[in-house]
Amino acid sequence: MSAASEKHSIPLVDVSINVVTPKAPVKARVVATRLATASKKAAGFVRHVEFDVSGTPLAGKATAGQSFGIIPPGHDAAGKPHKVRLYSLASPTRGEDGAGNVVSTTVKRLIDEHTENHHLYLGVCSNYVCNLNVGDEVMMTGPSGKRFVLPKDASAYNYVFISTGTGIAPFRGLTLDLIAQGLKSKVALLSGSPYASDLLYDEMFTKIAGEHSSFRYLTALSRERQADGNGKLYVDARLETNKDELLPLLQADNTLIYLCGLAGMEEGVYTRLVNLLSPSQLEKYLKLTSEQVEMIRGGNKEPLKRVERSERVMVEVY
Ligand SMILES: Cc1cc2nc3c(=O)[nH]c(=O)nc-3n(C[C@H](O)[C@H](O)[C@H](O)COP(=O)(O)OP(=O)(O)OC[C@H]3O[C@@H](n4cnc5c(N)ncnc54)[C@H](O)[C@@H]3O)c2cc1C
Numbered sequence: 001m002s003a004a005s006e007k008h009s010i011p012l013v014d015v016s017i018n019v020v021t022p023k024a025p026v027k028a029r030v031v032a033t034r035l036a037t038a039s040k041k042a043a044g045f046v047r048h049v050e051f052d053v054s055g056t057p058l059a060g061k062a063t064a065g066q067s068f069g070i071i072p073p074g075h076d077a078a079g080k081p082h083k084v085r086l087y088s089l090a091s092p093t094r095g096e097d098g099a100g101n102v103v104s105t106t107v108k109r110l111i112d113e114h115t116e117n118h119h120l121y122l123g124v125c126s127n128y129v130c131n132l133n134v135g136d137e138v139m140m141t142g143p144s145g146k147r148f149v150l151p152k153d154a155s156a157y158n159y160v161f162i163s164t165g166t167g168i169a170p171f172r173g174l175t176l177d178l179i180a181q182g183l184k185s186k187v188a189l190l191s192g193s194p195y196a197s198d199l200l201y202d203e204m205f206t207k208i209a210g211e212h213s214s215f216r217y218l219t220a221l222s223r224e225r226q227a228d229g230n231g232k233l234y235v236d237a238r239l240e241t242n243k244d245e246l247l248p249l250l251q252a253d254n255t256l257i258y259l260c261g262l263a264g265m266e267e268g269v270y271t272r273l274v275n276l277l278s279p280s281q282l283e284k285y286l287k288l289t290s291e292q293v294e295m296i297r298g299g300n301k302e303p304l305k306r307v308e309r310s311e312r313v314m315v316e317v318y
Contacts, residue, residue, distance in 0.1 A: 010256070011152045016061040016143060022084045025071050025139035030132045032096075036106050039197035045109040046166060046200060047130050050096050051140065053103055058142060060100030064093045064173030065149035065316075068103060068142030072128040084141055085125035087318065088169040088260065090201075092176035099179050104216040105129075106169035106200060141165050148258065148316045150174060155184035158171075158255040160246070162269055164192040164235055167261020168200045170316065174258070175208065175215070175240075178310055188216040188249055190237030195224040236268035243276060250279050263317040264314070271296060271303050283311050 020026050034049040037043075038250065051057050062068060070083035087105035096102040098308045108121025109130045132138065146199055148170060149299055151157055154177070161171045168191050178185060189244060201217055209217040218235040220226070230241055249255050250273070273285055274296045282288065287310065288296070292303035 004251070005196060010157075013047050013063060013149050013152050013154075015066060015146050015149055017146055018144060019057045019061050019140070020067065020141045022071060023143050025069075025141050026053070026083075027137045028056065028058070029142040030136045030138065032104075032128075033103060033132060033134060036200045037197060038199040038202040042197040044165070044195050044198055045111075045130060046198070047107055048090060048104060048201075049107055049129055049132065050091075050102050050104040051099060051129060051138065052256050053140065054101035056140075056264045058140060059101070060095075061089070061274050062089055062093070062095075062100070062103050062143040063149050064089060064091070065170045065179045066143040066145045068105070068140055069144065069311045070125055070129060070138040071141065072125040073139075074124075076124075082124055086144060086229070086318075087129070087141070088178065092173045092180065092212040094180065106166045106172070108166045145316070146259070148314050150177060153258070154178060154181055156187040156254060158249055158251045159188070159250055160249060160255060160257045161187065161189045161258050162192075162235055162257065162265070163190070164199065164261030164265050165198075167259075167265075167316070170260050171258070172201055175205075178210070180209070183212050186214045186216075186255075188218065188246060188252055190220065190235050192220045192233075192265075196220065196224065196227070197220055206296045216245065234263065234268055236272045239269070239272040239276060247276060248278060253284070254317055255316065257285060258316075260316045261318075262314040264290060266315060267301055270307060273300065283310075285310055 024280050031052045034048050036046045036048040059231050067086040067088045071084050072082045076194040091104040107126050107129045110126045112121040114121045161242045179226040205217045209215050218238050220235040220238050222234050225231055295303055
């Protein structure tokens with residue numbers, strides 16, 4: 001799935017990129033680490049971790065929606081130093097401290113089984129970061145990414161933010177940036193998790209929705225029933241269950257869709273758009289022929305594998 005190649009007509013905020021490269025990473029110090037899940041009994045282990053980058057070239061350089069890199073200590077199985085891993089900024093552009101000196105992210109411990117046997121496999125960097133204590137130092141790079149940020153004229157647009165798991169991280173920063181600008185846009189944040197206990201920053205987003213009528217927060221639980229009576233839902237299903245309120249937003253000419261999280265989420269969201277929107281509304285997001293639209297509506301997802309997105313769809317999946 002690729003982004004449209006035409007010239008950009010929605011100018012995005014200017015960002016700094018690769019100020020610090022993996023060849024010369026800088027030291028950042030952990031200043032906070034806490035659970036990011038709604039409950040200690042969550043199925044996954046996810047932490048919100050904050051790093052002080054003051055005095056380094058990274059200070060004041062990261063924009064909400066970008067990522068930074070962490071290089072875990074030690075060597076891989078081939079004896080080479082571990083490579084950099086990217087983590088989305090969960091902090092707003094002004095940082096957690098209001099001065100761009102403290103950046104944060106949302107890290108999920110990767111816990112798996114070895115492919116060659118059934119022994120426990122612990123992801124190298126995610127577990128390293130989740131194990132860190134306040135005061136520990138890490139090697140950091142970045143920032144990276146320039147297409148998953150807000151437009152320059154952010155208040156001229158509405159937003160549909162759709163996340164799965166730690167894909168919520170950039171939406172924390174982007175939402176806080178929009179609020180700092182007075183939240184003149186309509187925003188719908190759709191957050192997908194397996195269970196209610198795994199929802200990330202749930203308290204914060206519930207509070208924001210309570211304080212701002214233009215901010216709608218919808219959750220989707222894939223392994224248990226919803227509090228609103230719906231059964232198990234993947235996050236894309238919220239576009240259908242809540243279409244009365246979301247369709248007008250998607251149909252508006254100034255709405256941008258941002259997707260972040262599991263790589264598989266694109267197909268589900270695009271299928272919903274194909275099924276919900278008229279051809280003239282759909283083409284504002286996805287470039288599909290009428291034959292392809294019919295194929296998708298008939299259950300054949302093949303055309304979605306190479307679908308071109310318009311500039312109104314921003315994607316960060318991993
Ligand atoms: C732009 C971007 C933003 C991202 N943002 C975030 C974020 O905000 N939060 C977040 O948590 N993650 C994020 N990620 C993912 C993150 O970069 C890492 O990929 C993730 O934390 C896993 O890294 P790791 O070192 O723990 O796992 P690794 O040790 O690198 O393992 C990675 C994969 O390889 C498999 N694997 C490797 N070796 C073996 C083996 N011997 N046996 C079995 N399986 C094996 C693992 O199961 C896993 O699927 C982002 C990625 C990108 C590209």
